[in-house]
Amino acid sequence: MRNDNKKSVIVGIFVLVGIIIAVVGILTLGAQQKVFVKSVGLKAVFDDVQGLQPGNNVWFSGVKIGTVTSIKFYGDSQVEIAMNVDADSKEYIRKDSKATISSDGLIGNKIIVIYGGTTQAPAIEDGDRLQAIMPLDTDNMMETLQENNQNLVSITNDLKVLTGKIANGEGIVGAVLTDSLLADNFKNTLASLERTAANSSRITQDLGNFTSSLEKEGTMLYELSHDTTIYSSLKRTASELENTSMTATAAATNFKDASEKLNSDDNAVGMLLNDEEFAEYIKATLKNAETSTALLNENLEALKYAWIMRKAHKRKAKAEAKAAEEAEKAND
Structure with a gap:
């Protein structure tokens, strides 16, 4: 009886544990x-x-x-x-x-x-x-990868053929890479470009220095670029120079017109300069005037010795002597 009870208890314990495990499993799976x-x-x-x-x-x-x-x-x-x-x-x-x-x-x-x-x-x-x-469909991805792989193989083959031609000196690129003369010319070109770049850099630096000098106080360029008074003066001077140039141009035009008239016979000055007959007439007239003047002087000299003029001269001499005497007394 004891053994049977013992077995029943053990079986009951196993059944209970099984039930507990089943419940826990159900709860776990349900959760x-x-x-x-x-x-x-x-x-x-x-x-x-x-x-x-x-x-x-x-x-x-x-x-x-x-x-x-x-x-x-x-x-x-x-x-x-x-x-x-x-x-x-x-x-x-x-x-x-x-x-x-x-x-x-x-x-x-x-x-x-x-x-x-x-x-x-x-x-x-x-x-x-x-x-x-x-x-994303993995099958489509694999098909795309396969197609890309085939394209890559094709590109690799083409690249292999291209590099072979370049190595053999075929084509422009191959000639450039294999021809030593072309290589030297290319090096010279690069050297020229480098010198040009250096010159450009130097010019740029000089231009930078020049522009910076525009902002340096005390320099002529700074005064010219910042002093409005100097700018106004320069503008006024330029305007005056322009007016002077216009006046000079007008004067030159007038002088040209006058010189053209001097070469013409239709005016007095032009006739004096260009008409020989009129010039001879003027010379004769001046000569006659000179002769008339000489005769007039002779007549006036002779007139001084006439009795009427002598008397007048005497009166004039006495008046001058009297005036000199009075002046002398006044001085004493």
């Missing part, structure tokens, strides 16, 4: 699958689920919020995915959020990722359908 948590049902329609299975997780902002509950065909060739998400995350997911298929790690299980959404849109409700965004 992972959000079975005992209030949830909200969402749906999304994809063209290809890429191996997604019921029970896979649903993530939002890096946090697991639910699981995929069912997968079924929809329409012609699409697949509808139903999922339950934690009701506590409901207020953070908006109706304009998007759902896509991703992987849990590099080679992990497929998962649903919910992202996006704006604050202007209302929060999700039970039964809402999210916009599905197809992820």
